[in-house]
Amino acid sequence: MEYQNALEILNIEKRYKDFKLDNISFSLPKGCVMGLIGENGAGKSTLIKIITGLSRQSSGEVRLFGNNNISQEKARLGIVLDNNGLPLKFNAKILNSVYRRAYEQWNEEQFFDYLKRFDLPDNKPFCDLSRGMKMKFNIAAALSHNAQLLILDEATSGLDPIIRDEILDVFYDYISDGERSILISSHIVSDLEKICDYITFIHRGKLMLCDEKDAVKTRYGILRLSPNDIADIDRSAIVGIKSTQLSNTILVDKSRLPRGYKAEKASIEDIMLLMSHGNKYHM
Amino acid sequence: MSALIAKEIYSFFKEQKIYIIFGIIMLICALNKAPEVYMVFIIVSGMFASTSIITDERSGWDKTSKLLPVSNAAIVASKYIYGSMHIILSSALFSAVIILSGKPKGTIAVCIIAMIFASLLQAVDLPLGYVFSSNARTVAYCILTGLIYGVAAGFMPYDKGDVLNSDILNSAVFKMIFSAKPITLFLLALAVVIILNVISYLISLVIFSRKEF
Structure with a gap:
């Protein structure tokens, strides 16, 4: 079945006693990479659990490849969560035996190639491996059954910068055919800036931003002003502000800035930090 | 499903090899005039599925x-x-050993009764495993197994010379059951096992389907 969006999130809500994932909607176009950012407890993992079927939403809909029946599309997903559990005494060979029975398109040769590339042993039990090595195993498995959508929740956390860079290259190669997509959440925002086409920012359960990365970086900039100067700025231009008694670091919508002001470039991390502060400042 | 069954079998040989040694010891005991121990082993085989949930x-x-x-x-x-594979295999294995060793015919029936108790243990325990975490389940599990072993004890044969004896097994109902052909007994036991586990499975499925991670 032809589809335009690998993933569609439509008005998803999830209510807990003291937290609410509130009316989240966005789409991930086919062939693209979307970075999901937000502070700890923002709701990223909750959202990913809903997408993968580990949790149920209170309301709203998830569509994978245009299909709202998630369980029918699991074979097309490659999922790496923060703590993908593996039987402790298993090794790569046993895992391969299990997964080739589970996935129709399991590619054993590709799996062992990735293991070799990531420098992983194929006969050591998982209980003897570090967290980073277990994560690499899960990544290798996710890449080895022709998944059309990779969903990665903090998959590169706990990996050293060298291997992280290599894995990002692997992801980039993986989607180069234009048919595969990736949704990746990470605290290492600089990694996401390298690879992502889209950025989605969730803060305290609310969707703050979902747009093309380049558009986000073009739209927003940073001003550093004293408390006296800030009054000259149109309030509607201020997206977020971090203020002290002496100065203010302001995230602005450049399209609403008055003439004469030139905003500095903002990184995705700056945008995330300042947006989370919101539009409030000390007078 | 073959992937999941393969995982269970691999897990058994990787993590629970001690039960193979345990089984060999039980077999030796069963052949040496301690027939009650094989009943324990068969009932214990009802625990493998719930142990798998814990691990x-x-x-x-x-x-x-x-x-x-x-x-x-x-x-x-x-x-x-x-x-169920564990329960049936351990029952069949012990039954075969007992037949080959020339033990009294009634001991086959005791194997079958042990198989039913093992299935009962499995049927009650698995839904509990899906409801409670492994730690919370421990108390309930101890009470449950205590109850089942307590009831099963009434069926345990004691050796009076070469004649196996048991108060419950000597009752009229069981004398009638044991007068049936072994194959009839086995099919009856299989039917009970299947019904118990189907009901338990349906309960477990509802519980598991609602579970969130």
């Missing part, structure tokens, strides 16, 4: 299996199939 929970495999392209029905069914 899955502790390793995180329960979450991983839910991400695989298998249905909830297959995930739950794999536990029952795995557990």
Whole structure:
């Protein structure tokens, strides 16, 4: 079945006693990479659990490849969560035996190639491996059954910068055919800036931003002003502000800035930090 | 589902090899005028499926299996199939040993009764495993197994010379059952086992389908 969006999130809500994932909607176009950012407890993992079927939403809909029946599309997903559990005494060979029975398109040769590339042993039990090595195993498995959508929740956390860079290259190669997509959440925002086409920012359960990365970086900039100067700025231009008694670091919508002001470039991390502060400042 | 059953079998040989040694010791005891021990071993085989749920929970495999392209029905069914395989294999193995050793005919029937108790243990314990975490389940599990072993004890044969004896087994109802052909007994036992586990499976499936990770 032809589809335009690998993933569609439509008005998803999830209510807990003291937290609410509130009316989240966005789409991930086919062939693209979307970075999901937000502070700890923002709701990223909750959202990913809903997408993968580990949790149920209170309301709203998830569509994978245009299909709202998630369980029918699991074979097309490659999922790496923060703590993908593996039987402790298993090794790569046993895992391969299990997964080739589970996935129709399991590619054993590709799996062992990735293991070799990531420098992983194929006969050591998982209980003897570090967290980073277990994560690499899960990544290798996710890449080895022709998944059309990779969903990665903090998959590169706990990996050293060298291997992280290599894995990002692997992801980039993986989607180069234009048919595969990736949704990746990470605290290492600089990694996401390298690879992502889209950025989605969730803060305290609310969707703050979902747009093309380049558009986000073009739209927003940073001003550093004293408390006296800030009054000259149109309030509607201020997206977020971090203020002290002496100065203010302001995230602005450049399209609403008055003439004469030139905003500095903002990184995705700056945008995330300042947006989370919101539009409030000390007078 | 073959992936999940393969996982269970691999897990058994990787993590629970001690039971093979345990089984060999039990076999030796059974052949040496201590027939009650084989009944214990068969009932213990009813624990394998729930032990598997505990190890899955502790390793995180329960979450991983839910991400695989298998249905909830297959995930739950794999536990029952795995557990039933253990129960049937251990019963068949001990029955075969007892036949070959020339023990009294009644001991085959005791094997079958032990198989039913093992299935009862499995049928009650698996839904509990899906409701409670492994730690919370421990108290309930101890009470449950105590009850089942307590009832099973009434069926345990004691050796009076070369004649096996048991108060419950000598009752009129059981004398009638034991007068049936072994194959009839076996089929009756199989029917009871299947019914118990089907009901338990349906309960487990509902519980597991509602579970969130």
